[in-house]
Amino acid sequence: MTTLLNCIERIPSLLTKIVDQRASRFQELGAYVPKECRDLVFVASGTSYNSAFTARIFLEKLGYRVRFYYPNVFLHYNYEELKKDALYVFISQGGSTRLVYEGLRKVKDAHLLNCAICEDVQAPIAALADVALEMGSEKEEFIYRTIGYAATVTTLWLMGIALAEANGTISAKQADGYEKKLRDTIGNLDQRREEAMAWFDAHQFSLMRKSALMYGGAGDLYPVCMEADIKAMEMVPIVTRSYELEEMIHGPQNAFSSEIGFFLFGKSGEDEEKVKAIARFLKKEIGFCAVIGDLASDSHDLYFQAANRTFAPIEYITAAQVIAYRMAVCRGRDLTRAVNGSMKHYITKTL
Numbered sequence: 001m002t003t004l005l006n007c008i009e010r011i012p013s014l015l016t017k018i019v020d021q022r023a024s025r026f027q028e029l030g031a032y033v034p035k036e037c038r039d040l041v042f043v044a045s046g047t048s049y050n051s052a053f054t055a056r057i058f059l060e061k062l063g064y065r066v067r068f069y070y071p072n073v074f075l076h077y078n079y080e081e082l083k084k085d086a087l088y089v090f091i092s093q094g095g096s097t098r099l100v101y102e103g104l105r106k107v108k109d110a111h112l113l114n115c116a117i118c119e120d121v122q123a124p125i126a127a128l129a130d131v132a133l134e135m136g137s138e139k140e141e142f143i144y145r146t147i148g149y150a151a152t153v154t155t156l157w158l159m160g161i162a163l164a165e166a167n168g169t170i171s172a173k174q175a176d177g178y179e180k181k182l183r184d185t186i187g188n189l190d191q192r193r194e195e196a197m198a199w200f201d202a203h204q205f206s207l208m209r210k211s212a213l214m215y216g217g218a219g220d221l222y223p224v225c226m227e228a229d230i231k232a233m234e235m236v237p238i239v240t241r242s243y244e245l246e247e248m249i250h251g252p253q254n255a256f257s258s259e260i261g262f263f264l265f266g267k268s269g270e271d272e273e274k275v276k277a278i279a280r281f282l283k284k285e286i287g288f289c290a291v292i293g294d295l296a297s298d299s300h301d302l303y304f305q306a307a308n309r310t311f312a313p314i315e316y317i318t319a320a321q322v323i324a325y326r327m328a329v330c331r332g333r334d335l336t337r338a339v340n341g342s343m344k345h346y347i348t349k350t351l
């Protein structure tokens with residue numbers, strides 16, 4: 001029987017496949033998108049949304065203006081005019097999330113540029129879009145997406161590289177340089193997974209006593225925290241919250257308590273002193289806190305050095321995916337079964 005850990009184990013080879021197909025994967029999109037296009041608008045839910053949020057900083061570095069919306073916000077609570085020259089990207093792993101479909105319909109009806117990223121290019125959302133991109137997750141067995149997140153972030157990074165190369169923002173040499181860096185990152189993922197397994201073995205007793213988890217991070221580690229939060233919440237399950245690093249020390253710090261397990265995601269050179277100071281406070285005054293990444297300083301932390309800063313999010317999320325999975329197993333959770341399966345009798349989210 002396939003376990004969710006097997007899915008996490010498959011991530012490096014699936015990402016390598018996506019990178020190997022870099023040239024062919026974005027050919028159709030490159031021909032479809034006009035060279036002047038510099039606006040990307042993403043519409044997605046849950047993990048798919050977190051993937052777009054994670055890719056944002058890199059896409060902005062490539063010269064794109066990036067926006068992203070939850071489908072309900074895009075459809076019902078957004079009074080901005082649709083942008084004529086933007087590419088609207090609809091991400092849905094399952095390919096049939098109703099509001100994502102309706103958002104795409106709205107963009108299609110306005111005759112604007114659109115594409116979809118789905119696991120299966122035959123899925124309704126992919127079939128409706130002008131251009132359909134395969135997510136590269138192939139057939140992820142569990143609805144608690146781990147492959148889908150890493151595959152979508154990788155696809156978006158490569159999409160940005162392909163479009164920026166096609167419109168002359170970056171040279172072919174720069175594009176190849178990014179590819180090399182991305183391969184270095186993917187090459188680290190097996191090790192990240194093994195380290196997280198060992199870290200969990202050492203800390204499971206403390207962690208399993210917590211009744212809630214809180215995650216904080218800055219830059220592109222903030223959306224990684226959002227994804228870490230949703231993984232633990234849906235899989236363990238446990239109440240979780242994630243905050244942009246600075247926001248954590250505003251209102252939320254009033255609720256800090258020893259009942260909560262804290263994870264701080266940090267990279268050297270990015271809010272380094274802030275991560276270290278918050279970690280010192282949490283460890284000394286509150287209780288359990290683990291720093292994830294190269295700012296780790298003691299045995300409670302999970303130290304690793306990412307291959308590079310640009311593509312580090314997929315190294316960091318590996319730790320959170322493994323920890324959420326291990327906690328779920330410790331709780332006796334059967335990840336093939338929904339906890340509240342009866343919800344579908346009240347409300348449905350797919351077509």
Ligand SMILES: N[C@@H]1[C@@H](O)[C@H](O)[C@@H](COP(=O)(O)O)O[C@@H]1O
Binds near residue numbers: 047048145234
């Ligand atoms: N548990 C899943 C999430 O993991 C997923 O991210 C979200 C969006 O699904 P999709 O990407 O198929 O539109 O739906 C569900 O809530």
